[in-house]
Amino acid sequence: MSGGRDGVSGAPIDFARLNVVAERFATDDRSTEIDIQPEFAPDRIVCHYDSGFYPQRVQSARLEIAWLENGDFSIHYHEEHHEGEFDHRWDRHPSDHNTRDHVHPGPDAPTPGDDASHPAEWRDVLSMVLGEVEARQRAFWTE
């Protein structure tokens, strides 16, 4: 909805929105730690998932969130395995390879990615992402 109506442009990081996200994630059982980088003004926030949601073969998993003042965003999910890794990205921003809304699917988040249609409202975007991560986490535990 917001941003991008004028085509290809950049915008500063939306500190206000990232602060709200960091506050809400801080008390949640999904994460062990929320990083705000750099400390005085986040360019993105990093949510480290509790390793208890993963089998031992997965060493760590995190979600990195960047939101711009014009509504563009890039959300990156990353898993470290004993052998290899897994990356998946949900994006809304200009590119020469995809529509503004797109995903770079796992396991290796290739460019170009797949065109997509993310929810208009920012909390719905976050909620969609958390839901997809949880679905993947649950799938680790089924046969």
Added chain:
Amino acid sequence: MDDPRTELKADTDERRDPPEFDDLVPPEELVAGDRTRDDFFDAVLGLGSPATVGEIADLAGHGVDAAREYLEWFERMGIVTQITDSPATYERNQEYLNWRRVQQLRNQYDDEELLAFLEDAVERDESFAEKFGVESPDAVAIAAHATDTDRSVETVWREVSAWKTTRRRISLLERALQTDTDGTAGQRTVA
């Protein structure tokens, strides 16, 4: 998103004791605040253009009467700016959010730390200017620059956004340092 590959999944021993996913706060509850005020604040944070009271009520998930009340309150506080009268439309007031950020910086850091952040940011700003060969991130035409330098639009977009963030950071840090030295700590100076 794809399910994990079979060899990554929990082995039979681990599966006996899976995590308690059902005890987690559902995503849609986690991303929302607890109070009605949060719903309206979240709604105006996401506004990229002026929106009517009805549109903001929809975004917040509350009624139009509540929207009118909160928007009037937010306007008095400086969180939103009323753009038009009939119909009444509102926009997020970035100046207020910047002011709040300046107060946070002042509360969290002393002058020496703020100065160090400022020096880093200025250095970063100069290296962007050198790299792009222009004075300001606003002077970069992203698509054209990408074609000229044979890089992707996404890469250039990322750098221009980082440059704009650096510029914003410099202005916030300068304000935080100024407010400190001229003795107007805590006073409202919304532009």
